[in-house]
Amino acid sequence: MKKDTMRFSSKLIHAGEHKDQYGSAIVPIYQTSTFAFDNAEQGARRFAGEESGYIYTRIGNPTIKALEKTVASLENGYDGIATSSGMGAVSTVYMALLSNGAHIVSHDAIYGPARGIIETIFPKFGVEATYIDASKIENIEKSIRPNTKMIYIETPANPTMDIIDIRATAEIAHKHGLPLVVDNTFCSPYLQRPLDLGADIVLHSMTKFINGHADVVGGIIVAKEKSYYDTLRSVMVNLGFNIDPHQAFLAHRGLKTLAVRIDRAQENAIKVADFLEKHPKVAWVKFPGLKSHQHYELGKKQMDGPGCMISFELKGGLTAGKVLMDNVEFALLAVSLGGVETLIQHPASMTHSKMSKENRFKAGITDGLVRYSVGIENIEDIIEDLEQALNKI
Ligand SMILES: *Cc1c(COP(=O)(O)O)cnc(C)c1O
Secondary structure (H helix, E strand, O other): OOHHHOOHHHHHHHOOOOOOOOOOOOOOOOOOOEOOOOOHHHHHHHHOOOOOOOOEOOOOOHHHHHHHHHHHHHOOOOEEEEEOOHHHHHHHHHHHHOOOOOEEEEEOOOOHHHHHHHHHOHHHHOOEEEEEOOOOOHHHHHHOOOOEEEEEEEOOOOOOOOOOOHHHHHHHHHHOOOOEEEEOOOOHHHHOOHHHHOOOEEEEEOOOOOOOOOOOOOEEEEEOOHHHHHHHHHHHHHHOOEOOHHHHHHHHHHHOOHHHHHHHHHHHHHHHHHHHHHOOOEEEEEOOOOOOOOOHHHHHHHOOOOOOEEEEEEOOHHHHHHHHHHHOOOOEEOOOOOOOOOEEEOOOOOOOOOOOHHHHHHOOOOOOEEEEEOOOOOHHHHHHHHHHHHHOO
16 A cells, blocks of 8 residues: 555554565664765765765654654654654744744743743743734734744643634734644644644644653654755754654654554543533533533534543632642642543643743633543543542542
């Protein structure tokens, strides 16, 4: 079967195909920092880009390339750029697209450090930002200025689960000649493909669903067009945000089961969200699969499923939330998400604690909001654990 006609679950296994002299079934770990040339002329040809082949692992490596090709194929992009972490991917995009005096328009509730570095590190390069509720599409166009260089969104957003209309945002971005960048970590390419909806660049923390086993930190960027790809790769290579071959191997191995992992975790999440919404101690639940979700219809339109992430607030606010987090025995009290294990965390004191209280409240991240990442364990065990901890409140 031709690679470009394969369907998603087949691409997971075969898109990063690799042939070596031994007929290895999977891509080996090329744990090498550098690659020898046959002669001086060949070295010169490789540096000049006249001959394909590897030079040095910061620039490229066969294990890393296989992973990049696979994710690019899943996202229907031109090519991928793997990075040392999700923040390495975010930083590469910012460094590539923002220059002195540039302005960025973004959603107010995005991954904490993705906003944090714009507000603490980038001002010294003269970069300005406007953070708005991008789920109200009219806010985006109002925020664009003559020096705006990029629109950056994350959907569903972290941790409010706001859903932003990718197609409509891309139309506004392109009307103003701007690239749209989407952090697709919460969905993975299995549930949402932003490039197909008009985005120019998509990025992931591979630490989450793509690797899925809580044993790797990594990131990846996929560009739709060669021109963005070339710029992004040059920034990544020269600033040294590259992933290590061993990390890349693990992420690629984890990726192969993405579809089966998400199918199972999502099936669990639907049941957990339903359980929480009916529970008398729960004030509200935000999960794209619930009809009560503020953007239920939009989620159904642009996502292939509601995903595995749930945010909720208890009627007893933060105090009750603490009792819950201290009493769950099964769910790990830990940040991160998208792994095979169920995790619970408290954004206001953990992932979003660096945000000012005012900005946090404006973004809808209340003191009592609890974020729950549903794993692939037995659903009865997951619910029994929540039930016994809720009973202690
Ligand atoms: C975790 C995460 C990141 C950052 O990724 P790291 O691998 O931790 O650097 C970026 N965006 C989202 C949505 C995330 O969940």
